[in-house]
Amino acid sequence: MALVLEQLLNGVQFGVMLFLLAAGLTLIFGVMGVINLAHGSLYMVGAYAAAFVAQRTGSFLLAVPAGLAAAAIAGVIVELVVVRRLYARDHLDQVLATFGLILFFNQLMVLIFGRQPMFVQIPPALSGAVDLGLFSYPVYRLCIIGVGLGTAGALFWFIQRTRIGMLVRAGATHRDMVQALGIDIRVLMTFVFGLGALLAGLAGLMAGPLLSVQVGMGEQILILTFVVVVIGGLGSVAGAFTGALLVGVVDTSLRAFLPAILRGMMNGSEADALAAGISAMGVYLLMALVLLIWPKGLFPSHA
Amino acid sequence: MHERRTFRSLLPLAALCLLAVLPFAAQALGQPALTTLATRMLILGLAASGLNIALGMGGLVSFGHAAFYGIGAYSVGILTTHAVAGAPFLGFIPGSEQLVVTLLASLLASGIVAAIIGALALRTSGVQFIMITLAFAQMLFFLFVALKAYGGDDGLSMRRRNAFAGLNMRDDATFYYTCLSVLLVWLAISARLLHSRFGLLLGGIRQSERRMQAIGVQTVRLRWLAFVISGMGTGLAGALMANLGRFVSPDMMHWTQSGELLIMVVLGGAGTVFGPVIGAVALIGLESLLASWTEHWQIILGPSLVLLALTFRGGLARLGKREGR
Numbered sequence: 210m211a212l213v214l215e216q217l218l219n220g221v222q223f224g225v226m227l228f229l230l231a232a233g234l235t236l237i238f239g240v241m242g243v244i245n246l247a248h249g250s251l252y253m254v255g256a257y258a259a260a261f262v263a264q265r266t267g268s269f270l271l272a273v274p275a276g277l278a279a280a281a282i283a284g285v286i287v288e289l290v291v292v293r294r295l296y297a298r299d300h301l302d303q304v305l306a307t308f309g310l311i312l313f314f315n316q317l318m319v320l321i322f323g324r325q326p327m328f329v330q331i332p333p334a335l336s337g338a339v340d341l342g343l344f345s346y347p348v349y350r351l352c353i354i355g356v357g358l359g360t361a362g363a364l365f366w367f368i369q370r371t372r373i374g375m376l377v378r379a380g381a382t383h384r385d386m387v388q389a390l391g392i393d394i395r396v397l398m399t400f401v402f403g404l405g406a407l408l409a410g411l412a413g414l415m416a417g418p419l420l421s422v423q424v425g426m427g428e429q430i431l432i433l434t435f436v437v438v439v440i441g442g443l444g445s446v447a448g449a450f451t452g453a454l455l456v457g458v459v460d461t462s463l464r465a466f467l468p469a470i471l472r473g474m475m476n477g478s479e480a481d482a483l484a485a486g487i488s489a490m491g492v493y494l495l496m497a498l499v500l501l502i503w504p505k506g507l508f509p510s511h512a
Numbered sequence: 513m514h515e516r517r518t519f520r521s522l523l524p525l526a527a528l529c530l531l532a533v534l535p536f537a538a539q540a541l542g543q544p545a546l547t548t549l550a551t552r553m554l555i556l557g558l559a560a561s562g563l564n565i566a567l568g569m570g571g572l573v574s575f576g577h578a579a580f581y582g583i584g585a586y587s588v589g590i591l592t593t594h595a596v597a598g599a600p601f602l603g604f605i606p607g608s609e610q611l612v613v614t615l616l617a618s619l620l621a622s623g624i625v626a627a628i629i630g631a632l633a634l635r636t637s638g639v640q641f642i643m644i645t646l647a648f649a650q651m652l653f654f655l656f657v658a659l660k661a662y663g664g665d666d667g668l669s670m671r672r673r674n675a676f677a678g679l680n681m682r683d684d685a686t687f688y689y690t691c692l693s694v695l696l697v698w699l700a701i702s703a704r705l706l707h708s709r710f711g712l713l714l715g716g717i718r719q720s721e722r723r724m725q726a727i728g729v730q731t732v733r734l735r736w737l738a739f740v741i742s743g744m745g746t747g748l749a750g751a752l753m754a755n756l757g758r759f760v761s762p763d764m765m766h767w768t769q770s771g772e773l774l775i776m777v778v779l780g781g782a783g784t785v786f787g788p789v790i791g792a793v794a795l796i797g798l799e800s801l802l803a804s805w806t807e808h809w810q811i812i813l814g815p816s817l818v819l820l821a822l823t824f825r826g827g828l829a830r831l832g833k834r835e836g837r
Contacts, residue, residue: 238639244639244642291818291822294822295821295822298821300573300638300639300642301567301573301774301778302778302821302822303821304573304575304642304771304774305774305775305778305817305820305821306817306818306821306822308771308774308775308817309813309814309815309816309817309818309820309821310814310818311814312810312811312813312814312817313810313811313814313815313818314814315810316808316809316810316811316814317811319808320808320811428767428768432646432650432767435643435646436643436647439639439640439643439644443639443640478660479660482658482660482664483658485657485658486654486655486657486658486659487658489654489657489658490650490651490654490655493647493648493650493651493654494651496643496644496647497632497644497647497648497651500635500636500640500643500644501632501635504635504636504637504640505640506640
């Protein structure tokens with residue numbers, strides 16, 4: 210029972226990380242109609258910047274703004290230079306251009322930081338474990354869950370309750386009308402893209418102490434993020450939230466429990482290999498099933 | 513205008529002559545590795561040309577064609593392994609080291625997989641179609657990573673290339689000509705398809721699916737058929753690639769491979785007969801050239817692709833052609 214709850218928490222922790230990426234991706238798609246494969250690169254930029262500052266200064270408090278700023282600035286530059294020209298293009302051109310951006314960012318990180326992965330210590334203040342009655346759980350992971358849920362709440366408030374959020378929603382459905390009201394839609398789009406990059410950077414800098422910071426980390430999570438966004442329904446932040454938790458929990462539980470289940474049926478090493486394969490396939494299977502039943506995802510937004 | 517047209521019609525002939533003498537030229541220049549590089553270009557040209565049937569003719573943006581490429585390659589790898597071990601695959605399919613048999617098997621296997629994926633994926637469209645094809649390719653990628661019986665992560669090595677009609681396939685030039693012949697046959701078939709009733713109907717569906725439905729065309733079935741044929745072409749290329757390097761690994765199914773195939777088709781010209789092959793030659797040529805300059809070649813290739821997507825319309829095959837599509 211304790212094990213199940215612990216894995217569930219791990220799943221939620223992974224889920225909120227996915228949500229931070231998926232929220233940006235789905236907003237960018239919803240408002241601008243752009244598939245941004247380079248979203249994982251912004252996550253990587255945030256992780257590298259934070260890891261670099263943390264290693265140099267030894268302070269995680271300084272690393273946080275560094276990671277956020279680096280990702281947001283990179284995002285705004287990408288929007289101004291490349292993505293802005295992709296709004297009116299078909300999805301194929303968007304896939305190609307942002308695929309090129311991935312190659313560029315990966316190699317840029319190799320040039321600046323080298324091929325060796327960087328490791329970041331969990332900040333001492335967050336390094337212990339907290340007793341939750343049935344089991345004890347790392348403080349740092351709890352913090353990620355807290356920050357993730359807090360950010361999700363703030364994002365919902367921002368989109369549903371503020372004036373800029375209203376414009377973002379309006380821009381997604383009635384772009385021309387918003388423009389006719391005297392709003393510069395291009396500034397709004399740059400803002401949304403920057404916001405998405407900021408969230409990706411937040412996920413990246415929080416992932417640093419859990420994973421190693423290395424080139425290619427962006428693509429691994431990018432594909433899962435796309436799975437989340439497509440399951441949730443493109444353009445829907447609520448869908449991204451549901452999809453992220455679903456994918457996080459399903460992926461984590463398969464990895465945690467499947468080997469034990471299969472080992473009851475066959476010998477050890479074969480069971481482990483098969484379990485690893487099935488768990489890796491699991492979320493894609495989930496996505497295929499969801500799309501076959503609801504071709505537009507769980508929370509389909511406007512046409 | 514007239515001179516231009518004769519020039520254009522002579523181009524394929526000139527290219528064919530060049531391709532025919534390439535291994536000799538490579539030998540004479542003292543660069544035998546050039547033949548292997550050219551073989552890779554031809555094989556990936558075949559893979560891209562396969563994708564082109566779905567992408568260029570059917571308007572289906574598949575981000576998962578690496579799956580068929582890998583299935584074709586694994587068909588060869590698995591049959592060859594079983595032929596060497598002497599034990600039938602799945603207990604009843606005998607292994608084989610004959611190229612004709614393994615190529616047919618790869619066509620069959622990739623065709624079946626494409627039929628299943630296509631039937632499911634075509635229920636969606638747009639971005640969802642791009643992503644669901646990617647998801648199926650990822651599933652197969654992880655399946656083969658997990659298949660320890662066939663090498664898992666490490667892949668499968670083959671002792672020698674498959675045999676074909678008493679030719680010495682170990683010789684790189686012989687293998688080059690084999691690949692060239694397969695490619696030419698495939699291009700002839702796809703040229704026929706492009707101008708057939710099937711190809712014209714697909715063009716109609718691409719422009720307006722609703723109108724075609726209104727005049728009684730079963731649009732989903734035609735698209736599915738295009739997807740299956742397309743998967744078979746790419747699978748055939750995978751089978752040849754497995755023979756070229758005598759090696760198969762899950763990396764052939766990696767999603768970046770799907771991305772590269774898309775780039776080749778768009779770079780060369782989607783919906784044209786020779787475009788995808790030109791795109792493959794251009795992309796691999798550019799990659800090898802940049803790689804010989806600097807190990808950080810992707811920092812140049814990346815922005816080039818961005819520039820390509822932003823400015824370049826229609827592909828290399830349409831350069832100099834006045835009339836549009």
